[in-house]
Amino acid sequence: xxxxxxxxxxxxxxxxxxxxxxxxxxxxxxxxxxxxxxxxxxxxxxxxxxxxxxxxxxxxxxxxxxxxxxxxxxxxxxxxxxxxxxxxxxxxxxxxxxxxxxxxxxxxxxxxxxxxxxxxxxxxxxxxxxxxxxxxxxxxxxxxxxxxxxxxxxxxxxxxxxxxxxxxxxxxxxxxxxxxxxxxxxxxxxxxxxxxxxxxxxxxxxxxxxxxxxxxxxxxxxxxxxxxxxxxxxxxxxxxxxxxxxxxxxxxxxxxxxxxxxxxxxxxxxxxxxxxxxxxxxxxxxxxxxxxxxxxxxxxxxxxxxxxxxxxxxxxxxxxxxxxxxxxxxxxxxxxxxxxxxxxxxxxxxxxxxxxxxxxxxxxxxxxxxxxxxxxxxxxxxxxxxxxxxxxxxxxxxxxxxxxxxxxxxxxxxxxxxxxxxxxxxxxxxxxxxxxxxxxxxxxxxxxxxxxxx
Amino acid sequence: xxxxxxxxxxxxxxxxxxxxxxxxxxxxxxxxxxxxxxxxxxxxxxxxxxxxxxxxxxxxxxxxxxxxxxxxxxxxxxxxxxxxxxxxxxxxxxxxxxxxxxxxxxxxxxxxxxxxxxxxxxxxxxxxxxxxxxxxxxxxxxxxxxxxxxxxxxxxxxxxxxxxxxxxxxxxxxxx
Amino acid sequence: xxxxxxxxxxxxxxxxxxxxxxxxxxxxxxxxxxxxxxxxxxxxxxxxxxxxxxxxxxxxxxxxxxxxxxxxxxxxxxxxxxxxxxxxxxxxxxxxxxxxxxxxxxxxxxxxxxxxxxxxxxxxxxxxxxxxxxxxxxxxxxxxxxxxxxxxxxxxxxxxxxxxxxxxxxxxxxxxxxxxxxxxxxxxxxxxxxxxxxxxxxxxxxxxxxxxxxxxxxxxxxxxxxxxxxxxxxxxxxxxxxxxxxxxxxxxxxxxxxxxxxxxxxxxxxxxxxxxxxxxxxxxxxxxxxxxxxxxxxxxxxxxxxxxxxxxxxxxxxxxxxxxxxxxxxxxxxxxxxxxxxxxxxx
Numbered sequence: 001x002x003x004x005x006x007x008x009x010x011x012x013x014x015x016x017x018x019x020x021x022x023x024x025x026x027x028x029x030x031x032x033x034x035x036x037x038x039x040x041x042x043x044x045x046x047x048x049x050x051x052x053x054x055x056x057x058x059x060x061x062x063x064x065x066x067x068x069x070x071x072x073x074x075x076x077x078x079x080x081x082x083x084x085x086x087x088x089x090x091x092x093x094x095x096x097x098x099x100x101x102x103x104x105x106x107x108x109x110x111x112x113x114x115x116x117x118x119x120x121x122x123x124x125x126x127x128x129x130x131x132x133x134x135x136x137x138x139x140x141x142x143x144x145x146x147x148x149x150x151x152x153x154x155x156x157x158x159x160x161x162x163x164x165x166x167x168x169x170x171x172x173x174x175x176x177x178x179x180x181x182x183x184x185x186x187x188x189x190x191x192x193x194x195x196x197x198x199x200x201x202x203x204x205x206x207x208x209x210x211x212x213x214x215x216x217x218x219x220x221x222x223x224x225x226x227x228x229x230x231x232x233x234x235x236x237x238x239x240x241x242x243x244x245x246x247x248x249x250x251x252x253x254x255x256x257x258x259x260x261x262x263x264x265x266x267x268x269x270x271x272x273x274x275x276x277x278x279x280x281x282x283x284x285x286x287x288x289x290x291x292x293x294x295x296x297x298x299x300x301x302x303x304x305x306x307x308x309x310x311x312x313x314x315x316x317x318x319x320x321x322x323x324x325x326x327x328x329x330x331x332x333x334x335x336x337x338x339x340x341x342x343x344x345x346x347x348x349x350x351x352x353x354x355x356x357x358x359x360x361x362x363x364x365x366x367x368x369x370x371x372x373x374x375x376x377x378x379x380x381x382x383x384x385x386x387x388x389x390x391x392x393x394x395x396x397x398x399x400x401x402x403x404x405x406x407x408x409x410x411x412x413x414x415x416x417x418x419x420x421x422x423x424x425x426x427x428x429x430x431x432x433x434x435x436x437x438x439x440x441x442x443x444x445x446x447x448x449x450x451x452x453x454x
Numbered sequence: 455x456x457x458x459x460x461x462x463x464x465x466x467x468x469x470x471x472x473x474x475x476x477x478x479x480x481x482x483x484x485x486x487x488x489x490x491x492x493x494x495x496x497x498x499x500x501x502x503x504x505x506x507x508x509x510x511x512x513x514x515x516x517x518x519x520x521x522x523x524x525x526x527x528x529x530x531x532x533x534x535x536x537x538x539x540x541x542x543x544x545x546x547x548x549x550x551x552x553x554x555x556x557x558x559x560x561x562x563x564x565x566x567x568x569x570x571x572x573x574x575x576x577x578x579x580x581x582x583x584x585x586x587x588x589x590x591x592x593x594x595x596x597x598x599x600x601x602x603x604x605x606x607x608x609x610x611x612x613x614x615x616x617x618x619x620x621x622x623x624x625x626x627x628x629x630x
Numbered sequence: 631x632x633x634x635x636x637x638x639x640x641x642x643x644x645x646x647x648x649x650x651x652x653x654x655x656x657x658x659x660x661x662x663x664x665x666x667x668x669x670x671x672x673x674x675x676x677x678x679x680x681x682x683x684x685x686x687x688x689x690x691x692x693x694x695x696x697x698x699x700x701x702x703x704x705x706x707x708x709x710x711x712x713x714x715x716x717x718x719x720x721x722x723x724x725x726x727x728x729x730x731x732x733x734x735x736x737x738x739x740x741x742x743x744x745x746x747x748x749x750x751x752x753x754x755x756x757x758x759x760x761x762x763x764x765x766x767x768x769x770x771x772x773x774x775x776x777x778x779x780x781x782x783x784x785x786x787x788x789x790x791x792x793x794x795x796x797x798x799x800x801x802x803x804x805x806x807x808x809x810x811x812x813x814x815x816x817x818x819x820x821x822x823x824x825x826x827x828x829x830x831x832x833x834x835x836x837x838x839x840x841x842x843x844x845x846x847x848x849x850x851x852x853x854x855x856x857x858x859x860x861x862x863x864x865x866x867x868x869x870x871x872x873x874x875x876x877x878x879x880x881x882x883x884x885x886x887x888x889x890x891x892x893x894x895x896x897x898x899x900x901x902x903x904x905x906x907x908x909x910x911x912x913x914x915x916x917x918x919x920x921x922x923x924x925x926x927x928x929x930x931x932x933x934x935x936x937x938x939x940x941x942x943x944x945x946x947x948x949x950x951x952x953x954x955x956x957x958x959x960x961x962x963x964x965x966x967x968x969x970x971x972x973x974x975x976x977x
Binding site: 167184189350351352353354355356357358359361362363364365366369370373386389393396397398399 | 674675676677678679681697698700703722723726727729730731733734763764766769788789808810811812813814815
């Protein structure tokens with residue numbers, strides 16, 4: 001059994017409620033943090049090696065240390081609960097089943113940042129979770145963990161939940177801030193970074209739910225204890241949202257460093273494939289990260305075991321690797337059509353592009369249209385090169401990372417599954433139905449597109 | 455851009471106004487605009503799940519904004535509806551993990567059963583089927599959202615049951 | 631602070647952006663800018679045309695920047711080295727952005743009033759491709775009437791948002807903005823409201839493309855058939871400089887615009903009274919012809935040189951319809967309420 005930090009108490013009956021949560025040792029980190037200096041808390045988090053769990057993996061302690069405390073402006077901590085990356089549903093699980101853990105983390109982290117007004121920005125679709133958090137916050141106010149002069153310490157903190165309304169882009173931290181200000185979710189130009197000028201031009205830190213929820217454990221124990229879990233720079237535990245064609249989809253907490261093979265096949269986690277169909281591909285970190293073909297899932301290109309760590313999953317760069325991202329672990333068996341799947345993701349990014357900068361606004365739509373044609377038997381041989389060219393022109397040229405996120409899945413699909421694209425272009429009558437690979441999986445027809453030599 | 459003009463009865467009740475004031479109080483006094491998204495949600499829920507131009511103007515007035523600032527926001531976010539919608543809006547997640555678990559077949563099934571296309575309210579105004587992007591329930595796919603709640607691990611039988619429950623008025627969809 | 635752009639060294643004040651520094655140097659190193667406008671706060675960063683490569687961050691931290699940066703919003707650092715025209719990566723990126731801007735553009739320059747003074751035309755001339763790789767259907771928008779002074783052609787818009795900034799910064803009540811999102815984002819008032827503010831006409835001048843054009847000048851003339859003169863008057867509108875360019879055809883003032891510099895930015899904003907209501911030569915003190923950059927198409931109508939009258943001797947039959955054509959070229963003689971066969975156009 002792997003060690004549990006976030007989900008340790010998840011099965012305790014009534015843990016949703018304040019009384020049970022408190023009885024189980026909840027809010028101890030706040031008591032401890034109030035006796036520490038803010039700098040000491042930040043040092044502890046730095047020592048833990050905790051990396052941002054929203055996808056980018058930037059060290060949390062480092063991010064905190066950038067916040068501008070000299071200007072004397074009010075500071076804010078904003079929790080990013082706008083979980084919208086396809087394949088990711090871990091934050092919702094955490095907030096729904098153990099809401100006080102997040103609230104405790106928000107208080108402890110706000111103490112470290114000396115922020116007196118903090119927000120949890122939750123996506124609008126999670127309306128019932130919003131209500132759960134609102135109730136939990138009321139309980140925390142009633143018990144004296146929020147409001148003026150918390151537990152007699154002289155520290156004030158107001159915490160509110162703010163809901164979005166259906167925009168993936170608001171998961172980008174500056175778009176999230178814009179949205180929190182009641183505007184369209186257009187990402188801002190950086191610099192200035194939020195740590196200098198964020199919410200209402202005040203210094204602001206934006207952290208993912210899971211990152212903040214890990215803080216209480218780190219403060220209760222120590223940064224060093226947290227860093228002792230995991231391998232190398234991938235410290236601690238990580239929530240993985242497993243979905244797709246596996247026996248037991250769901251949210252799992254893993255110690256970073258277990259192997260991908262173990263994660264997919266052990267009964268403690270995914271429990272193997274859903275049916276006896278073979279594993280075809282894996283998206284290990286949410287839709288934005290490159291897809292991995294079967295031969296690169298369990299082993300890296302140079303034959304090492306592929307591990308669930310930031311480093312091992314990105315081993316080989318984009319040529320033969322991927323990324324841990326937000327931990328949206330999507331498993332595909334041989335019924336999956338990579339072209340259809342890539343089109344599906346492209347449609348997603350087309351739908352979610354904010355429209356502010358040119359390459360993303362125009363390019364994501366173009367990608368989707370070309371992929372749709374190929375998937376529907378109207379592709380041309382040159383479309384594959386065209387897709388490659390379009391994605392390379394979006395990547396790196398946009399204001400925010402959504403452009404990159406839209407490009408990577410397309411690039412990886414072409415890189416690893418080019419033959420499937422060729423098959424779609426050359427045999428339009430065979431791919432007429434959307435479930436074309438259910439009855440005739442690609443490995444049975446691959447010979448049709450294999451290079452012929454006379 | 456305005457093609458059809460739909461009208462609706464505006465009714466900002468005292469309870470709704472109290473809730474709006476509470477939401478506004480969550481932000482500094484000079485940052486009333488920040489409350490726009492939560493307020494729009496509340497107002498929309500109280501007005502048959504859609505926002506007419508007049509209602510948007512009313513929100514602008516309450517929050518002391520220019521109407522265009524409200525229009526800009528309403529049109530950006532997909533959860534705000536700008537025309538009358540079916541009372542029970544079945545929003546299927548149609549992103550990859552759900553497709554992998556067969557949501558497309560279920561959407562076809564539901565549309566056939568209700569005899570409508572995507573994003574077309576039924577003639578009695580009771581139902582509307584929509585395909586939306588990832589709702590964050592990939593592990594519980596296929597799924598749909600109805601009001602504030604998710605309905606997960608769907609099957610044809612569960613959809614039949616859900617539609618029957620809706621017809622019988624036997625379902626809660628707002629968490630108030 | 632010292633900055634080097636394409637090998638040209640220049641001293642700049644702290645807070646200067648790379649684009650501003652490049653404009654100080656001038657010539658080829660100046661990146662094209664479709665959304666940045668020095669007179670509008672918060673403009674820039676969106677179109678991505680002005681991307682440059684920073685090969686050395688600064689003397690203090692010489693690491694190159696991994697991504698291309700938007701020069702209009704990136705500040706100079708002491709010792710920074712930048713490649714603009716001299717970088718292949720930059721050229722590639724500008725070509726890419728140009729292609730993206732054009733895929734959904736209607737390419738209706740032959741009927742567009744902006745043609746000849748359009749930044750997108752200039753950009754395509756330098757960075758565009760003769761043929762397109764885009765075979766899908768183009769995106770279109772429903773036409774929207776925003777009053778009798780300004781014509782909105784959303785299909786041509788590149789969403790630079792300059793017009794929104796004009797409304798925000800020059801007028802006291804903005805009624806238009808960006809609606810919807812992604813590639814369906816559009817400039818609109820939502821309710822087809824007329825945009826009527828004493829400074830609203832400046833939206834036309836800041837628009838880099840033909841999305842916002844002067845309705846009172848619509849189809850009157852191609853810009854290169856007009857003769858531009860600098861002119862001024864004593865304007866009593868607060869905030870208006872009264873200094874304009876009048877665009878003349880013979881003795882008729884067909885259009886009044888603000889004076890634009892070599893980057894097509896207005897020197898000073900003007901009011902709607904100057905723009906729309908002062909169309910008599912007697913309203914203005916004409917200062918003299920306005921000069922344009924050498925390669926501008928407006929110079930085609932070079933009135934400093936004497937033109938020989940062209941006489942074509944051809945059979946009458948071949949010249950059928952030519953009288954109408956001739957009217958089209960000179961524009962002013964055409965009655966736009968009538969079709970070419972003389973029937974009334976339904977409004």
